[in-house]
Amino acid sequence: MTTAWSALPLGKRPAGRWALASRFAIADLPEGRRLITDGEVVIESDRVIWVGRRFEGELSARYDMGDALIGPGFVDLDALSDLDTTVLGMDNQPGWKKGRVWPADYADRAYEMYSQEELAFQKRYAFAQLLLNGITSALPIASLFYRAWGETVAEFEAAAVAAEDLGLRVWLGPAYRTGGVILDEAGTMQPVFDEERGLGELAAAAAFAKRVQGSAGGLVSGMFAPDRVETCTEALLHRTFAHADELDMPVRLHMAQGEMELQTVRRLHGMTAPQWLDRLGVLSSRLIAPHATVATDDDLLCYAANGVTVAHCPLVSARHGSSLKSFSMLKAKGIRLGMGTDTAPPDMVLNMAVGMMANRLAEGKGDAGSAAEFYDAATLAGADALKRPDIGRITPGAKADIAVFDMADRMIAPRIDPIQTLVYGATGRVTRATIVDGRLCMRDGAVAGIDLAAARAQVQTQFEGLIARYPERTFGHPPVQEIFPPSYPLVENEPSS
Numbered sequence: 001m002t003t004a005w006s007a008l009p010l011g012k013r014p015a016g017r018w019a020l021a022s023r024f025a026i027a028d029l030p031e032g033r034r035l036i037t038d039g040e041v042v043i044e045s046d047r048v049i050w051v052g053r054r055f056e057g058e059l060s061a062r063y064d065m066g067d068a069l070i071g072p073g074f075v076d077l078d079a080l081s082d083l084d085t086t087v088l089g090m091d092n093q094p095g096w097k098k099g100r101v102w103p104a105d106y107a108d109r110a111y112e113m114y115s116q117e118e119l120a121f122q123k124r125y126a127f128a129q130l131l132l133n134g135i136t137s138a139l140p141i142a143s144l145f146y147r148a149w150g151e152t153v154a155e156f157e158a159a160a161v162a163a164e165d166l167g168l169r170v171w172l173g174p175a176y177r178t179g180g181v182i183l184d185e186a187g188t189m190q191p192v193f194d195e196e197r198g199l200g201e202l203a204a205a206a207a208f209a210k211r212v213q214g215s216a217g218g219l220v221s222g223m224f225a226p227d228r229v230e231t232c233t234e235a236l237l238h239r240t241f242a243h244a245d246e247l248d249m250p251v252r253l254h255m256a257q258g259e260m261e262l263q264t265v266r267r268l269h270g271m272t273a274p275q276w277l278d279r280l281g282v283l284s285s286r287l288i289a290p291h292a293t294v295a296t297d298d299d300l301l302c303y304a305a306n307g308v309t310v311a312h313c314p315l316v317s318a319r320h321g322s323s324l325k326s327f328s329m330l331k332a333k334g335i336r337l338g339m340g341t342d343t344a345p346p347d348m349v350l351n352m353a354v355g356m357m358a359n360r361l362a363e364g365k366g367d368a369g370s371a372a373e374f375y376d377a378a379t380l381a382g383a384d385a386l387k388r389p390d391i392g393r394i395t396p397g398a399k400a401d402i403a404v405f406d407m408a409d410r411m412i413a414p415r416i417d418p419i420q421t422l423v424y425g426a427t428g429r430v431t432r433a434t435i436v437d438g439r440l441c442m443r444d445g446a447v448a449g450i451d452l453a454a455a456r457a458q459v460q461t462q463f464e465g466l467i468a469r470y471p472e473r474t475f476g477h478p479p480v481q482e483i484f485p486p487s488y489p490l491v492e493n494e495p496s497s
Ligand SMILES: [Zn+2]
Pocket: 078, 141, 254, 290, 291, 313, 342
């Protein structure tokens, strides 16, 4: 007996022991990752209990996905969790003239540009977007430029509720910082510090992380998210890693990612950020470090020697004109390498595709880094960074965290090998189903627990409200039209004849 998969209940865990069958399924077997044709995954409660060609035991139901690929859900180490503002600046540069560095006269009166409700809403909306893209595990990241200082515990309490409602597996911790970079009157970047404020935020973040650890039936875990390295003082980093060691949680810290950081950290500490953290003795396998695009050979040696995981986010890097140098080279050095989305769209398939191209450009070789290597980085390596052998793979005993991709999509026909089809032919738009913890969270663009059409309208209003406030925190306070000019001159009324 086979049931059409459209009968699989959205937002629920099917009762009993059930199978999801399809043309292709990934299986992580003791001998390694394998591709099974006409296979199935058997699930009971929150776990995969079997994967192979045909389960002979008793089942409550068998749902057939047809011409599809069943694989592990993606593990997103730098998961977009706000209404992305980075995209506003891609054609509008430099960033410091576009509201991405506070002028001194705004820094003194910086305020929360979103209400608490808007902050909570954007997390819920972003979590739905991740599920639409087959992402089942997420470490949220958001911009701090529109904030009064760091992120708040209140919005992360709301994020924990949203994760539970939508069923996304998350590692949560508000971002905090003891410093920042501002523009003085002359437009020169200057580091500024408020250590007391940042240490206070860290204390609140640690209490939050401890409180949420293992909540929502195990969907929610704690993490530490100090903001980019140039906004952290030594005391903040020491205390962060001491808390993380005590609670056994991951720490994510952006470093080796850009020019502003390179200049600021060199000025403050006389070396690169990875070397500074090595000197402080805090580099460890607990650390997840986006983006490593400006890492030196010595920085990479520090990462390799200490088991640091680089969170590779090729889409945002490529849009900035940079890339890892390179994915293949870091792997050859033995560096742990997971993936993140970081920017809009939060599309891991697109990130694998761009990562593959950027790697081959950086290597100057057409055979560097296969589709399977990127698929492994987006699944297995992310799970390893989180020390979670029960996610990022499909094997008996693992969590039933699954993403199903359409292999009969009319835009990518003909299909070749399914993993190669995904990376060479598709984007995350071919994600048909996302299952987390044995529960169907997303089916054909519908996410249980959120009305996406209504949310889309609210997103646009909220985002336009934020854009209207850009002049307040942009150097020289030019009008919006000057900060973000249209691609072509606008014609707003019917031209007169
Ligand atoms: Zn990032």
